[in-house]
Amino acid sequence: MLEGDRRAIARSLTLVESDHDSVAGLVDHLYPHTGSAVILGITGPPGVGKSTLVGALVDRFRRSRRRVAVLAVDPSSSVSGGAALGDRIRIGERAGDHGLFVRSVASRGHRGGLALGIAGMVHVLDAAGFELIILETVGVGQGEIGIVDRSHIVIVVQVPGLGDDIQALKAGLLEIADIIVVNKGDLSGAARVVSELRSSFAMGTDPAPPILKVSAATEEGVDDLVVAIDDRAAMIIDTGSIESRRRRLAATEVLDYLQVELRRELDRAGQLVTDEPNVIDSVSSRELSPRQAARQLARLIV
Amino acid sequence: MECRQSDNHFDRPRPIRVLVAKPGLDGHDRGAKVMVRAMRDAGFEVVYTGLFQTPEMIANAALHEDVDVVGLSILSGAHMSLFPRIVEELREVGLEDILVVAGGTIPDSDRRAILTMGISEVFGPGASLTSVVDYIRSNVGARSDVA
Numbered sequence: 001m002l003e004g005d006r007r008a009i010a011r012s013l014t015l016v017e018s019d020h021d022s023v024a025g026l027v028d029h030l031y032p033h034t035g036s037a038v039i040l041g042i043t044g045p046p047g048v049g050k051s052t053l054v055g056a057l058v059d060r061f062r063r064s065r066r067r068v069a070v071l072a073v074d075p076s077s078s079v080s081g082g083a084a085l086g087d088r089i090r091i092g093e094r095a096g097d098h099g100l101f102v103r104s105v106a107s108r109g110h111r112g113g114l115a116l117g118i119a120g121m122v123h124v125l126d127a128a129g130f131e132l133i134i135l136e137t138v139g140v141g142q143g144e145i146g147i148v149d150r151s152h153i154v155i156v157v158q159v160p161g162l163g164d165d166i167q168a169l170k171a172g173l174l175e176i177a178d179i180i181v182v183n184k185g186d187l188s189g190a191a192r193v194v195s196e197l198r199s200s201f202a203m204g205t206d207p208a209p210p211i212l213k214v215s216a217a218t219e220e221g222v223d224d225l226v227v228a229i230d231d232r233a234a235m236i237i238d239t240g241s242i243e244s245r246r247r248r249l250a251a252t253e254v255l256d257y258l259q260v261e262l263r264r265e266l267d268r269a270g271q272l273v274t275d276e277p278n279v280i281d282s283v284s285s286r287e288l289s290p291r292q293a294a295r296q297l298a299r300l301i302v
Numbered sequence: 303m304e305c306r307q308s309d310n311h312f313d314r315p316r317p318i319r320v321l322v323a324k325p326g327l328d329g330h331d332r333g334a335k336v337m338v339r340a341m342r343d344a345g346f347e348v349v350y351t352g353l354f355q356t357p358e359m360i361a362n363a364a365l366h367e368d369v370d371v372v373g374l375s376i377l378s379g380a381h382m383s384l385f386p387r388i389v390e391e392l393r394e395v396g397l398e399d400i401l402v403v404a405g406g407t408i409p410d411s412d413r414r415a416i417l418t419m420g421i422s423e424v425f426g427p428g429a430s431l432t433s434v435v436d437y438i439r440s441n442v443g444a445r446s447d448v449a
Contacts, residue, residue, distance in 0.1 A: 010368040018316035082342040089352035095362035
């Protein structure tokens with residue numbers, strides 16, 4: 001897999017996505033080979049053209065011979081657990097191009113952001129030698145800003161016609177953006193959205209990120225976007241801000257794994273109560289309060 | 303249907319992944335989209351390729367998406383020439399063992415020939431969505447290799 005065999009990469013992605021225990025070894029094994037890829041997070045409300053934009057970006061990156069991988073995340077049905085994954089169509093199929101790897105990912109019920117499986121998938125692609133990894137997800141507001149904890153650079157995509165939603169989005173999504181893209185720039189109202197965004201930022205204390213008007217469908221403005229991405233990457237590296245972003249990604253992932261471990265331990269809590277009848281006797285006889293007993297048992301768990 | 307929301311999805315078996323592809327010049331995709339939705343409602347993760355797929359594109363998608371099943375949806379009548387090429391391309395990228403099924407306006411008289419091409423089952427125009435889902439559930443192979 002480390003040599004870039006596509007089938008091995010695809011299989012590895014499947015394993016780390018779905019089965020934690022048997023492949024904890026795989027991620028651990030790959031991890032020393034990760035750390036060179038730049039992770040680009042692209043998010044925004046549904047229907048703004050993220051996938052088409054990713055397709056246009058991929059085209060530019062491949063022209064400059066940069067190896068790119070895309071993880072296109074869509075929600076799973078909370079009823080059936082299944083998913084219809086249609087981003088691939090808009091990104092475009094490039095059969096035979098070994099420098100591009102596009103993978104559709106279902107969220108599998110993970111609320112409020114991106115699942116731990118996706119972090120593992122990023123590591124697989126990083127270790128396989130992809131320089132740029134694009135994480136494309138739906139973000140609709142304050143609850144979906146998990147992408148900032150999984151990417152080095154965050155691009156938020158907007159479109160004209162969202163109206164009052166812009167104000168609501170501002171509180172969450174727009175504040176985390178390194179670059180804001182107003183897509184469907186050919187529509188009337190696009191210029192107004194750009195100036196509205198600029199003036200909202202002017203009222204605040206933080207400097208505005210680059211705000212670009214783009215039409216992913218006609219590819220107008222996409223070259224400027226690539227320049228903006230490269231400039232932003234250079235800036236965060238030069239200022240050293242890349243280090244704090246790397247640490248944030250690491251901390252997020254450690255916390256996520258820790259929660260998985262602790263949740264597993266928690267599942268055994270019921271068994272623990274059954275296994276320690278002496279402690280329960282002490283509670284019945286009023287030697288211990290229930291809370292004191294729970295604290296004693298908790299020390300046995302970790 | 304049970305609600306499957308859980309923060310600890312790691313401990314559950316993974317969903318079946320299917321690629322639904324429209325090979326060739328066939329421009330009608332309503333049937334394919336209906337199939338995609340039915341599979342999603344059955345709990346599968348379905349990657350839909352869209353229209354006008356070449357055999358190379360289909361194999362490319364199947365490879366990257368690591369699907370368990372490739373479903374070919376074709377209404378143009380070109381299945382006899384397209385199917386062998388698609389199966390060949392799948393072999394080229396190492397996917398000779400993948401389950402391949404086909405559906406659409408495929409006459410019964412072609413069925414036997416198609417089954418010798420490396421395609422496991424053919425679902426003609428009258429086939430129900432449930433029959434396709436059930437067939438896949440019963441015939442998806444357990445994976446033999448582990449990374």
